Amino acid sequence: MVGSACGQTLSMDTDLLGWLGRLTSRLAPGGGGGAAVPGPRRAPVFTADFTSPAQWVAGRSWAYPDGGPVNPGDNKLDHLVEDPAYSRTGVFRATRRPDGNWDTGLLTTEGSDEGFMVRTGDVLEARVRLPAELGAWPAIWTWRDGGQEIDVFEYHPDNPDLLELSNHVREAHRYHRDPSVRPGAWVDLRVEFGRNSVVWWVNGARVFSDRRGVGRGWRAYLIVNLSVCAGNYHPAPEPEVTEMSYEVSELRVYRDRT
Structure with missing residues (x-):
């Protein structure tokens, strides 16, 4: 997880045709325009059941060195744990350890029996409740073979109205500020993993089309x-804080039927 985007005068028929062509491309599936509302051609292919070991593996990820449990090189105090109380209820928790690290909850579809992967053209929808404690760093993201990372969102309560939206496949990002984003708030997220543009919606409003896509x-x-957070880029937890959490109440992926 790493934090991370005409009016032209049309004077000739050729210009108009070109403009219409670009508009059609943007409105096409994966083109980065129009609403990514799951419609008649899209069907749900994944509905998160965080209790399911067939869907999710808890407490390890190859996005961390050697699969975990720690990742200090990414400015994290994480010590990943398999304990279901830290992730399997949909409430992702972190508690302070005597050694200064934090036991933290993580779930991934990598290595699970089902091994679900999102792919080009899919639409992901999620509903999350943001944490309030400084140092909390919640995220929903993708990973495979050392990369392929799209950050559906990242959040840091020291920037209380800001969501970080990032495409690390083709490098684009947006710091989205929104008065509806605040510590403890519920936020609805939608991301279309388009071939030519990854598009983010927050609380029903389209907020970022990166014009880069995933290929x-x-x-x-x-x-x-x-x-x-370990404190290099965002504040570490305050000394008196011993526990923090955020919640994911829904997570679904939709896919084109054809």
Whole structure:
């Protein structure tokens, strides 16, 4: 997880045709325009059941060195745990350890029996309740083979109205500020993993079309977790804080029927 985007005068028929062509491209599936509302051509292919070991593996990820449990090189105090109380209820928790790290909850589809991967053209929808404690670092993101990372969202309560939306496959990002985003708030997220543009919606409003996309054959596993900041880029937890959490009440992926 790493934090991370005409009016032209049309004077000739040629210009108009070109403009119409670009508009058609943007409105096409994966083109980055129009609403990514799951419609008649899209069907749900994944509905998260965080209690399911067939869907999710708890407490380890190859996005961490050697699969975990720690990742200090990414400015994290995480110590991943398999304990279902840290992730399997949909409430992702972190608690302070005597050694200064934090036991943290992480679930990934990588290595699970089903091994579900999102792919080009899919639409992911999620509903999350943001944490309030400084140092909390919640995220929903994708990962495969050392990369393929799209950050559905990242959040840090020291920037209380800001969501970080990032495409690390083709490098684009947006810091989205929104008065409806605040510590403890529920937020609805939607992301279309388009071939030519990844598009984000927040609380029903389209907020970022990166015009980069993921390419034709992209696919990646899902990760949902709560990390804890070590203090280099965002404040570490205050000394008196011993526990933090955020919640994911819904997570679904839709796919084109054809």
